[in-house]
Amino acid sequence: MAKASEAKGKTRIQMEKTEKILAAALDVFSTYGFRGSTIDQVAQQAGLSKPNLFYYYDSKDAIHAExxxxxxxxxxxxxxxxxxxxxxxxxxxxxxxxxxxxxxxxxxxxxxxxxxxxxxxxxxxxxxxxxxxxxxxxxxxxxxxxxxxxxxxxxxxxxxxxxxxxxxxxxxxxxxxxxxxxxxxxxxxxxxxxxxxxxxxxxxxxxxx
Known part of the structure; x- marks a missing residue:
């Protein structure tokens, strides 16, 4: 389950980061498919470090599911x-x-x-x-x-x-x-x-x- 989905009362910055991750993931998944995509690719596309991305989503599956x-x-x-x-x-x-x-x-x-x-x-x-x-x-x-x-x-x-x-x-x-x-x-x-x-x-x- 995505951590971002579990959070209540997210701040504006948290919401912006979540949208940035999802937009980056859409680019990556639509280009390479789920199997060909990696968390590293999504993080790089979003301009975030992998640890920062994991603060919002705990897996590639969670991002894809949302x-x-x-x-x-x-x-x-x-x-x-x-x-x-x-x-x-x-x-x-x-x-x-x-x-x-x-x-x-x-x-x-x-x-x-x-x-x-x-x-x-x-x-x-x-x-x-x-x-x-x-x-x-x-x-x-x-x-x-x-x-x-x-x-x-x-x-x-x-x-x-x-x-x-x-x-x-x-x-x-x-x-x-x-x-x-x-x-x-x-x-x-x-x-x-x-x-x-x-x-x-x-x-x-x-x-x-």
Whole structure:
């Protein structure tokens, strides 16, 4: 357990140091993955000595756990906003836009999550099987209801969500490839153009016949 999480009434300086450590750890973990990262790397990135870092967190696992816990709340929010009472295609396309905006604004967090999943999710299985699964199950029921009512085309609601995740998070996890492969005049506006492309694609695939 992170010492910083146990502390009550932290001072401003302690809060600043905690945030500095977490920001440094996000850089390190998103670049090297959990297994490839060390406490020394995090301390160096944060500009702290290792003993100073250990005053706030007692292990690499504790730092990583707090990062993942914070990430989960951010990651689930776009799906939480899917409104069962809204117009189905508009709601789904708005969700696609929110996920793409996250890829643009939180690339390190996306890579941190992807690295963990690629390793078999050993440190976040309980989070995936708990809060994430509960939310996905809830929203797939909503999507299936829209299909049953003939408001959107028939498809598998789970794989629809997986498709949205893969097409949007690609622009964070593989951004260096995207920038390299796109013509120079398209690379700068890649997220804007991706938003237009994905919006057209999902609208076309979801339109009820």
């Amino acid at each position: 990062l993942i816990e914070r990430l989960l709340y951010v990651w689930l929010d776009p799906l939480h906003q899917l409104n069962p009472e809204g117009e189905p295609i508009e709601e789904i396309c708005a969700y696609v836009r929110r996920k793409l905006e996250m890829a643009r604004d939180y690339p390190r967090e996306s890579r941190l999550f992807a690295n963990e999943i690629l390793q078999g999710a050993p440190r976040i299985k309980s989070l995936i099987a708990g809060p994430l699964k509960s939310l996905v199950d809830e929203k797939t029921v909503v999507i299936q209801g829209w299909m049953d009512a003939g408001k959107i085309a028939e498809t598998d609601p789970y794989h629809l969500l997986f498709s949205i995740w893969s097409t949007t998070q690609h622009y964070a996890d593989f951004d260096s490839q995207v920038q390299t492969l796109l013509p120079a005049d398209k690379s700068k506006d890649r997220f804007k153009e991706a938003a237009s492309y994905l919006d057209r694609m999902f609208r076309k695939s979801l339109a009820a016949e």
